[in-house]
Amino acid sequence: MREARGGTLILGGGFAGASVARLLGKQGSTIVNPDNFMLYTPMLPEAASGVIDGRHVVVPLRAMCPHAELVLGYATGLDEAAKTVTVATDEGDQLIHYEKLVVALGAIIRIFPIPGLAEHTLPFKALPDALNLRNHVIRRLEDAIVAEHEGHKQRHLTFVFIGGGYSGVESCAEMKDLVDDAMRHYPDLKDVEQRWVLVDAAPHILGSLPKRLGEYAHKHLTKDGIEIRSDTRLQAVEEDAVVLSDGERIEASTIVWAAGVQPHPLLKEIGLPLDEQGRVKVDEYLRVEGRENVFSLGDCARVPNLATPDTPDPPTCQHALRQAKRLAKNLKGGEMKPYRFKTLGQVAQLGRYKGVSETLGIRMRGFMGWFIARGYHLYAFPLMSRRIRIMIDWTLALLFRRDIVQTGAPPRKGHHQPETRHEAMAKGTHDEPAPGVAQDGAPSVTAPAEPAPEPKPA
Numbered sequence: 001m002r003e004a005r006g007g008t009l010i011l012g013g014g015f016a017g018a019s020v021a022r023l024l025g026k027q028g029s030t031i032v033n034p035d036n037f038m039l040y041t042p043m044l045p046e047a048a049s050g051v052i053d054g055r056h057v058v059v060p061l062r063a064m065c066p067h068a069e070l071v072l073g074y075a076t077g078l079d080e081a082a083k084t085v086t087v088a089t090d091e092g093d094q095l096i097h098y099e100k101l102v103v104a105l106g107a108i109i110r111i112f113p114i115p116g117l118a119e120h121t122l123p124f125k126a127l128p129d130a131l132n133l134r135n136h137v138i139r140r141l142e143d144a145i146v147a148e149h150e151g152h153k154q155r156h157l158t159f160v161f162i163g164g165g166y167s168g169v170e171s172c173a174e175m176k177d178l179v180d181d182a183m184r185h186y187p188d189l190k191d192v193e194q195r196w197v198l199v200d201a202a203p204h205i206l207g208s209l210p211k212r213l214g215e216y217a218h219k220h221l222t223k224d225g226i227e228i229r230s231d232t233r234l235q236a237v238e239e240d241a242v243v244l245s246d247g248e249r250i251e252a253s254t255i256v257w258a259a260g261v262q263p264h265p266l267l268k269e270i271g272l273p274l275d276e277q278g279r280v281k282v283d284e285y286l287r288v289e290g291r292e293n294v295f296s297l298g299d300c301a302r303v304p305n306l307a308t309p310d311t312p313d314p315p316t317c318q319h320a321l322r323q324a325k326r327l328a329k330n331l332k333g334g335e336m337k338p339y340r341f342k343t344l345g346q347v348a349q350l351g352r353y354k355g356v357s358e359t360l361g362i363r364m365r366g367f368m369g370w371f372i373a374r375g376y377h378l379y380a381f382p383l384m385s386r387r388i389r390i391m392i393d394w395t396l397a398l399l400f401r402r403d404i405v406q407t408g409a410p411p412r413k414g415h416h417q418p419e420t421r422h423e424a425m426a427k428g429t430h431d432e433p434a435p436g437v438a439q440d441g442a443p444s445v446t447a448p449a450e451p452a453p454e455p456k457p458a
């Protein structure tokens with residue numbers, strides 16, 4: 001049996017968990033995480049489009065939390081009476097004993113029972129998803145060149161993104177920039193019409209933004225050639241086509257699912273009190289209801305905020321970081337204080353040189369919006385050495401067009417079935433979907449709150 005360093009065991013080394021460990025500093029902690037890095041998700045669209053090198057959007061946990069011990073593996077069980085967690089590692093199961101437990105398991109992609117969705121869409125949540133999407137899109141250009149049939153060429157150049165939250169919008173805009181840049185290397189495709197479609201069930205994309213900024217984003221993306229299909233649901237996905245709720249069938253070789261997350265399914269198995277959405281219920285000290293020594297935060301928890309008494313925190317990095325600050329202070333001893341945080345604002349990038357931001361009540365759009373969005377993310381990024389790498393990548397992207405090399409494994413579609421039970425738990429593919437929210441903290445948008453309705457006739 002292993003003892004958690006400093007008595008604190010943290011399950012999940014994402015935004016929330018890694019930040020708690022970092023802020024606990026010399027007090028020490030043990031982090032259990034399947035990867036040895038933390039992913040900075042807001043930069044995932046830029047990693048997909050190749051503006052930033054994929055390795056630069058992740059932070060090595062050992063560098064970020066030098067006083068923490070890292071155990072690479074999946075938490076698979078909790079024994080509250082014995083104060084132990086079972087962790088599946090490459091070396092077999094291990095037991096870790098704790099005095100205080102922090103549950104920060106985040107969320108997983110929410111798959112709706114829409115025919116073909118799990119098999120034929122490309123996920124967009126983790127680093128491999130971004131690299132896969134990039135490879136996939138570049139491969140479509142190559143395939144369009146060799147395709148002899150006009151319809152096939154057209155299908156390879158049709159890209160459908162499902163989800164009008166930040167990740168859907170930002171990834172669609174970034175990938176369009178990538179393809180626009182790449183086109184000079186594919187002169188034979190210049191007469192083939194490209195089609196970019198962004199589908200969202202809500203009446204407006206980026207619904208959590210102030211209305212005028214959302215309208216600006218809509219106008220800019222439309223002007224840039226992206227068809228926005230708001231108030232539209234996904235009815236079915238075929239191998240190379242989507243069927244929408246208005247009856248239209250769009251042939252497309254690229255269909256990206258960026259529409260919803262749900263809390264980690266392990267939470268259900270370990271017996272913590274959950275709300276109707278499957279999130280751990282915590283009090284204002286981020287302590288799990290009815291428990292003295294178990295805490296939870298981030299996307300997997302329903303965190304009450306004294307600054308917004310009517311609404312719990314949305315699942316965003318900004319909130320996860322603030323919750324981590326409060327929890328680390330509370331765990332350091334002394335008097336526990338309740339969590340209170342007033343959001344600093346919101347930012348979104350809409351491809352090259354365009355963006356929207358609302359920070360400290362000041363709204364910006366266009367170049368300034370883009371500049372502030374980038375500045376905010378750079379400021380929020382954990383390690384200086386990483387920030388410098390990102391700045392270098394951004395500078396290179398200003399000087400050169402995007403790279404069109406297809407790297408790594410051949411692209412593949414689908415939300416793949418995991419090979420082991422632990423992978424299943426991590427990916428949640430063994431579980432029924434619970435109500436969810438958009439994966440970047442926007443209210444539930446494309447995702448219907450209940451199982452998808454039966455397809456309607458055209």
Ligand SMILES: Cc1cc2nc3c(=O)[nH]c(=O)nc-3n(C[C@H](O)[C@H](O)[C@H](O)COP(=O)(O)OP(=O)(O)OC[C@H]3O[C@@H](n4cnc5c(N)ncnc54)[C@H](O)[C@@H]3O)c2cc1C
Pocket residue numbers: 011012013014015016017032033034035038041042043044073074075076104105106107124125126166167264266297298299300315316317318319320425426439440441
């Ligand atoms: C594509 C995308 C773009 C986004 N963009 C934005 C944005 O622009 N702005 C914003 O504020 N938010 C954004 N978000 C939301 C933001 O990423 C989350 O709110 C944030 O990551 C929550 O932090 P967390 O620590 O709770 O979860 P995560 O960061 O997801 O961390 C959970 C950790 O738990 C680990 N884990 C999973 N299973 C196990 C297990 N069994 N045992 C141990 N560890 C496990 C995971 O590997 C992961 O490291 C985006 C999300 C996505 C997917």
